[in-house]
Amino acid sequence: MKLLPSPRRHRPRSAGLRTYTPARLSVRDVLALGVLRLRARPMRAALSALGISIGVATMIVVVGIPASSKAALAEQLDRLGTNMLKVKAQDDRTPLPEQADAMVARIGPVTSAAEVGKMPNVSIRRNDQVDAGDTSGVSVIAARGNLKDTFEADAWAGALPEQGAGRLPSVVLGPTAARNLGITSLAPHNGIGPQLLVGDKWFTVTGILRSMPLLPELDSAAIVGWQAAKEQLGFKGHPDTVYLRAREPALDDVRAVAPATVDPQRPEAVTVSRPSDALAAKQLTETTFSSLFLGLAAVALLVGGVGVANTMIISVLERRTEIGLRRALGAGRGQIRIQFLTESVVLCLLGGGAGVLLGTAGVAGWALSQSWPAVLPLPAVLGGLGSAVVTGAVAGLYSAVRASRLTPTEALANA
Structure with missing residues (x-):
């Protein structure tokens, strides 16, 4: 008796369906997405960044003016002798x-x-x-x-x-x-x-x-x-x-x-x-007062961060249609998060840059009026920009996560 080969079992082929993986966004694409909305509504972006600018400028001024005063005192003591x-x-x-x-x-x-x-x-x-x-x-x-x-x-x-x-x-x-x-x-x-x-x-x-x-x-x-x-x-x-x-x-x-x-x-x-100790004590008193103003600058920076967070949350509510379309076209949750987070950081970074320019101008103008050498401590500048970036990240984190959790159907249904 001759055995015939058993028939092969054919697995059904998928009808051309493939798993879709969202494309990776380049740095250029992320930045383009981050500034797109800011360019569309420049007035809102400017007003939101204003709070950050005031906080950073105040921080630089309250650090730079005492530093300039201290440098002037040091020059004076060097001339007079201690x-x-x-x-x-x-x-x-x-x-x-x-x-x-x-x-x-x-x-x-x-x-x-x-x-x-x-x-x-x-x-x-x-x-x-x-x-x-x-x-x-x-x-x-x-x-x-x-x-x-x-x-x-x-x-x-x-x-x-x-x-x-x-x-x-x-x-x-x-x-x-x-x-x-x-x-x-x-x-x-x-x-x-x-x-x-x-x-x-x-x-x-x-x-x-x-x-x-x-x-x-x-x-x-x-x-x-x-x-x-x-x-x-x-x-x-x-x-x-x-x-x-x-x-x-x-x-x-x-x-x-x-x-x-x-x-x-x-x-x-x-x-x-x-006698030079008296001048040093006077400088110490001025430094103590500058610490108070530095605390006020931190409060102003916090208020600016709250304003940015509020703007980003409202932006999520206003842009549900955009979020739904992007999700329907294949954008992943991570891409949505990075978009809104980048917007917030860019907004605060622009405000921080403007604050650095305003603070530098304020320190230079005051030092010139007092015939002091203008001193701008590098830690104050870097700290101002760094605090602006951190404020933007923290302010935009909640809105970014909230936007990424919206499904295409939820976003389009509530648009």
């Missing part, structure tokens, strides 16, 4: 020894020293018709020593203190004192320079100093020579303050030995301060 010390008695009723400047000058690292003594009972007036009690806020002090190198003094008119502060009845004014007393020029009248009544003696104004940021107390002072003050104004000859300059590396050592050098018997009654 190597000044001020030696002063704790109690005004027990002044320093008369030769205190000579004592501190013997300290090795000290390069220059000068001392001043106040004369609170001596008035200064334009003439004898002015009441003796009306001093125009100007104090009279006696000074001696190397004033030019110690004070870093410079005169915009007349002579420096050491040239006119000897035995002759002459006076040198700080800039505020000159303005309060109405002395704007040293031009002589009838061969004599401007005269001021110091106590009951006439003194000739021989110089007007430039402002000294490290020594604001001298800006409103009238400086007379030590010997002239003793001979004509009844000055007792005891200084209130000794100023000294020392080499920077040894400044702490000089600061430690100065009290015992000035007053060996009562070193605890002598204090030594560094």
Whole structure:
């Protein structure tokens, strides 16, 4: 018996049906989709990005302006020198020894020293018709020593203190004192320079100093020579303050030995301060306030992000037809998500870029008006742009996921 081969079992072929895989979107396609809706409604996009712009601009301004101020202060201190010390008695009723400047000058690292003594009972007036009690806020002090190198003094008119502060009845004014007393020029009248009544003696104004940021107390002072003050104004000859300059590396050592050098018997009654520390403390205060404004900038950025999120959610509701058609034509959930997420990030990135430009312009304009160097910290710029991108991603994430969950039938049925 011959066995016949068993018939083959034929599997039914599919009628040309194939599984469809959505095409991958290139970076160019993703960006094109991201800006398509923004270009279609530019006004809405601009208003949505405005909140981000304000937040980023504020962040850059509140970081850049204190940085510019700090740079200006550093330049100023570099010019003036941070190597000044001020030696002063704790109690005004027990002044320093008369030769205190000579004592501190013997300290090795000290390069220059000068001392001043106040004369609170001596008035200064334009003439004898002015009441003796009306001093125009100007104090009279006696000074001696190397004033030019110690004070870093410079005169915009007349002579420096050491040239006119000897035995002759002459006076040198700080800039505020000159303005309060109405002395704007040293031009002589009838061969004599401007005269001021110091106590009951006439003194000739021989110089007007430039402002000294490290020594604001001298800006409103009238400086007379030590010997002239003793001979004509009844000055007792005891200084209130000794100023000294020392080499920077040894400044702490000089600061430690100065009290015992000035007053060996009562070193605890002598204090030594560094005028530049006051400016640094002022800068620290400004930095503290800038931290407050930085927090406000973060709030503004958050508000801008909420606005972007709201815009993207409304966009999903308005574009159900578009989403349904794209899904019907084969767009996958991932493509829908990436489209809406890209729109949100691009929107915030454009707002962040505009905020960087606005913040930079604000910092540069303010620094220019204050004659400061314009400083724009790179972390502030990068942080502003980074925060804008993160805000866009977070704001668009919910709307992107919600759009991708819509099926073609749901999107078209509710359109």
